[in-house]
Amino acid sequence: MPTVAAESGTRGRGYPQTLQRPVISSNKLRQQVWHNKSTPLFFASTRHCRQEIHIGGNNKSLNDCTNCRIAYPFLRHLPRVISSTQLDCLKIPNSEIASSHFVSFELTLHCRRNNSMTTSTDHSISRRAKQAAGQPISQLMGMALSNPNIISLAAGFVDNDSLPVTTTNLATQKVLAAGETSKAALQYGSNNGDEQLRTLVLEQAIAMNHAASDQAANYQTTLEQVFITPGSNQLLYLIADTLLDPGDIILCASPSYFVFIGAVKNIGGRTIGVATDNNGIIPRSLEEALEQIERDGNLSKVKAIYTVPYFDNPGGTTLTAERGQQILDIARRWSRDHKIYVISDEAYRMLRYEGPDVPSMHHWDPSLEHTIVAGTFSKSYSPGIRVGWGFLPTDLIGPLGDQKSNIDFGAPLLAQRIMATILEENLWLPHVEKLRGVYRQRCHAMLGALETHLGDVSGCHWHKTNGGLCVWLTLPEHIDTGMQGTFIKAAVEAGVLYVPGEFCYASGGEPANHSTIRLTFGVQSAERITQGIGLLSEQIKHWQ
Incomplete structure (x- = not known):
């Protein structure tokens, strides 16, 4: 009623x-x-x-x-x-x-x-449509649009001035100047995706993993295990929809990517949050969560462990190689009556500004027995192209492929051919280096402003990320940063917007911390970031 x-x-x-x-x-x-x-x-x-x-x-x-x-x-x-x-x-x-x-x-x-x-x-x-109502993105965008002069440190967008217009134009001209091949690019494609693009993406990933590790791996991943999707969010939704029945469980970091948490909820599944530190999910806490689920008689409902191993959105943390192997080992050991998968959402891998690269969990599971890899060009090239990819275990090729064919019969082929040309012509990695330079400056501006304005404020702390687009800020516990509190209204009136951390917590497991904030530095200039952090810090100090 x-x-x-x-x-x-x-x-x-x-x-x-x-x-x-x-x-x-x-x-x-x-x-x-x-x-x-x-x-x-x-x-x-x-x-x-x-x-x-x-x-x-x-x-x-x-x-x-x-x-x-x-x-x-x-x-x-x-x-x-x-x-x-x-x-x-x-x-x-x-x-x-x-x-x-x-x-x-x-x-x-x-x-x-x-x-x-x-x-x-x-x-x-x-019921699914009703459950999808009230998404935080819509609320936050409404607040931003109603305050046109606001400094938004909430939007997870990429830098507009760095979008690759010239390289995309060159690649598009080449794709559309190839006679019959050009016509094929304007047709329907295969459900799995363009074969050349899948080949190039897989080769690039394997080469990066070998370069990041001093341990060799015998990759047995086949091209049939590679799928192209219009962005990685569709792949993540398809994975959840393929694995979960109502009431089934996915374990995730606490905090975690709120869009995926929302997708799981929309499907009727449950997310269980696992404690984290500056290196991501704590393996012992993951074991304890599984032990509790087993005591509750729900182990049969656990289908996957979701991770964002590189510069986590929202936490900004990166899983070490050792932790990646430990999480994979936990999934294997707890796969008793059925297989538990590890989802490795690698959307931010290319946005590394400091330190060495870390091999993907794919490197420790080269035939993809338990590992699902999700990647995208949205952050490292252009979100408007909307090309993502996935590496799947062989037992999911058919079920996920059937789900996908019900949705799109294959991702838009023209966008795939453009990205394949960009990779083939070696235009992608130079653009990635350009982006790293832009975002490195902004990341340093945000971390520096936080240190300047909040470094001596008791109860305030944050993770000093080395990449990605997010910084996770924790405030004194008496400050409620949520949408129903008065702090966010005061911040908006002062001229700055953030994502309340409460949106980034699972439905069960580790309790939500309502004194947390997700900040992003992808859109604003270094100067505006510094100004925005100054405005936010004034409100925090006022509430001390």
Whole structure:
């Protein structure tokens, strides 16, 4: 049953005379039932509620609705709302309902848009679609767009001025100047992806791993195990959708990549967070998490361990070669009744600014018995090209390939041919070096500004990353950095935006730290980064 809540103490404040108000009292809250002769509107009143309500639709605020015959005095007393004018799927967490902070009932209103009665229970929308509502990206983008002069240290975008227009133009001209071959690039391609691109990507990865390790590996990965996808996020979603039934488990770092956490939740799976330090997932903590899951009788539900081994988003940490091997060994040992995979999301591997490279877990599992590798050119070349790749165990080729063919019949071939040409013409690695120079300066600017402004502030600490695009900042525990707190509102008013760390924690396992922040340095100049950290630090000190 859908739920809605309004602040208590709103009775009798400027409501239209045409509305009559019977009041029903209870021990825990008062439910107010308002009747208009043509339109009944039911809502609840409780002094406890400041919770955001997520309503499916086009993310238009209820307060913006000019079509519904609903009195505006009601609206200004509702909490912040994300909705459509149809109000088709009001939601409140079950935990809040159980704690009696909310009352459940059906909301009915008349909307002039379709001249029909609409209820908040819309059975035509799938549970998955409803679970996808209220994504943090949408909320943060809305805050940024409503404050055009804000310094956003939230967006995980790449530097606009460094986008490779010239090299992409040269590669595109070559692809489209090859007669019949050019026509083929404008056709459908194979489900696995362009053969030349798959070959080049696999060869490049193996060469990098050999260069990063003093131990040789006998790679037995075949071309059939290489898939091309439009960006790595699609591959990650396909992996989760292929492995998980509702209630199944993926273990991940705490904190971890919130987009993947959201994808697992959307599919009906669960994420269990594992403790981390400056070198990523702690192997002993991973063992302890599996032991607890086994005691709970849920080991059969564990399907994978998700890692971002290079400059983790959001933590900025990198798994050492030793830890990568330990995590892989844990997956092997705990694969008793079924195989547990290790997902190695290597989106940031090429963005290394300091120190030596580390071999991929692929190097310690050269035939990919347990390892799934996900990679992308979005961060190291261009997100607009949308070319990602995956290296899969042989037992997942068929199942994941079937899932993929239901979605796209193969990633866009023109983009694949462009990237294959860029690799073949040796245009990629020089561009990577250019990006490293740009981001190195910005990374140093952010770390330097943090040291200058917060180095002597008790309770503030951060990981000094050597690459990627993220810095993970922890504040004193009394500062709530979340979307429901007042700190983020103060920061936005001061002119700076961040990603609340609460979004980056799994649904179970290690508890979320609500005093954390993810900062990114990909978009802003070094000067703006320094200014933004200064503004943020002023708010932190004000809250000390």
